[in-house]
Structure formats: C-alpha cells, structure tokens
Amino acid sequence: MSTILGIESTAHTFGVGVVKDGNVLSNVKDMYTNDTGGIIPHEAARHHKKVAEEVYLKALEEAKISESDIDAIAFSQGPGLHLCLLEGMRFAKALSLKLNKPVIPVNHCVAHLEVGRVTGAKDPILLYCSGANTQVIAYASGKYRIFGETLDTGVGNFIDSFARYAGIGFPGGPKIEELAKKSKTYVELPYTVKGMDVAFSGILTNLRQKLERKQVPLEDLAYSLQETVFAMLIETAERALAHVGKKELLLGGGVACNSRLQEMARLMCEERGAKCFVPPRSLLVDNGAMIGYLGEIMFKAKLGVKPKDLDEVDILPRQRTDEVEVKWRK
Ligand code: AMP
Ligand code: MG
16 A cells, blocks of 8 residues: 655646546646746746645645655656746655655656556557657567657647737637637648658648738638547558557547547547547646656666655656656566
8 A cells, every 4th residue: 555646847737636546636736827928937846836735735635635645755857847847856756765765766747657557548649649759659678769759849839829820819729629619611721640740830820821811711710720630640540540559549638628639539549449548637737646656667667866865866847758768578
C-alpha cells in the first residue's frame, strides 16, 4: 500500500493529485490565464507559487488523507518551462524535507501515457496532442519511443494562433470546435505529413491568407482546419499502430478533449480492429494525478530519491521522451 502525491507544473497548470494503489483519490488544479493569449513564463511561475499551498491542501482534503499518510512526492521534472518546473520542484523538495519522504522525478509525457492504465489501456500508442507538444509515443524495446511528432509547433498552439488571428480569444480550441460544428463545407488546405511527423506552419499561413481575403466564412475555415489537421494526426497514429503492431490507441493532451478528434480516433481504431481509450477530461489535460500515478509505479520499483540526496535532483526542461531511463518496466 502506498500513497503518492503528484505535482504538475510544466506550463500553465499547477496541479496536485493523490494516488493510492493505482486509484486517483484527488486531482486538484489551478490554471494560469491571461488576456493576451499566451503563457508569460515568469507570470505563470508566480501563479504556481501563489496557489501551490492551497491546491496542495485541497488535494489532501479531497483525498481524505493527512500529510503524514504520504509515502512519496512525485513531481514533473520535464519537459516544460524552466521557471514553472522550478516552482513544482521547490514545492516537492520542501515537502520531502518536511515529511522525510522521497521525491520521484517524473517525465510529463510518459505520465500522460501511463495514466491511460486507469481507462484499461495496457500497452497503447499515445497520441499526445497538447498546446506545446504533439507526439506519437509508445513503449518499445526498453524505451518510450517517439514515433512521430510535430516538426514545428504543437497542435494546440497552432489552433490557438489561428484563433488569435481570427480574434476569437484564448484558448482557441473549444471555440474552433463550436464554430466547426456549424459547417460542412470543406475548403482545401495543405496536408503536411512526413512519414510519422506532422507540420502546421504552412497550414497556418494558408489559413491566415484565407482569413485576410475574407472569402471563406470562419465556420468553414474552422471545420476545414479540424478535418485536415485531425486527419493528419490520426494518420500518423495509425501508421505507428501498424508499425509496432500494437492494438491500443490512447489519447492525451488538451486538444484530445475535442469530440471530432475523438470520433476520428474511434473510427480509425474500429476499422483496424484496435481499441481506442479516451481518459476523462480531468486526466487528459495537465494534472497532478497522472504524475502521482506514474510516481507510484516508479516508487514501487524503488526509484525514489531520499531527502539526503535531494541535491542530485534537478529539473530537465528539454527532456525527450526517449531519454527517460526506464527502470520500472520489463
Ligand atoms: P494542454 O497543453 O494539454 O493543457 O492543452 C491546451 C490546448 O488544448 C490549448 O491549445 C487549447 O486550445 C486546446 N484545447 C482545449 N480544448 C480543446 C478542444 N475542445 N478542441 C481543440 N483544442 C482544444
Ligand atoms: Mg501535457
């Protein structure tokens, strides 16, 4: 029996979750927002510092545990924004010293994949579609491998940029989804898949030109954006499934909240006899519970760092999924 606290702070969200024996007991988060439409790292870090204690106490309360029940403290080590990661690590280390319990440094992307186990997925391909990240990841031959990824921006940031040009506010994803529902008119857009990689900047330029010429209604652009870009993502995920012969697709990241993307994923899986897993929204977006979830798996593999060795632990803002030393899976 182990009770693990998970701390997430890679970007806009400060989250704390409590996980016990693979069950999520609580998952509390507070998200930094602003009016201009992008993350300002030092502001987001200040936000995290400000809300940390409150989010932590709420997570304990909702989990109905007290501080002394915690066996280890897992935190997002990377990838992410330097200043934001530092706040999460500082909080984790302070707690480690206070409670005399180990810390467990966790890779954020791998946590998105591993938390898929709560949905029943056992060895999936993860289609990870968030603001800053877009990757197709799976565990193969001793490592979490990146089969495909964006060659420029993350799909969420791409959608948000288009929404900003269109003047419909931030975050753009949900608004584009609503607009897209009002159209069935497809206008041709560039389709950029290279092997298992995708790219969005050419599509963004094309959309921007169409916006400026004002010849295509915004609903049609939103619809065409979704149809094109989600087809690209699903194509790469399908190629990865075929390549490694896996039978499970898992969605992760904020963009995976989109019901059209989920529908396309389900259809593709049905056609190839694979299973599609979509975690609840609270676990799709950045959250502390997924960090605690992977933290618990690592804790059981004795991968905690004792309070006396905390100086050896640092953030890894640019950590790549395939650089993670996987000592907990066979
Ligand atoms: P994350 O970085 O994983 O927290 O995801 C944030 C991104 O998800 C932002 O770029 C949002 O615009 C995007 N997003 C959130 N909801 C939706 C949606 N329903 N459709 C498309 N994108 C979405
Ligand atoms: Mg994420």
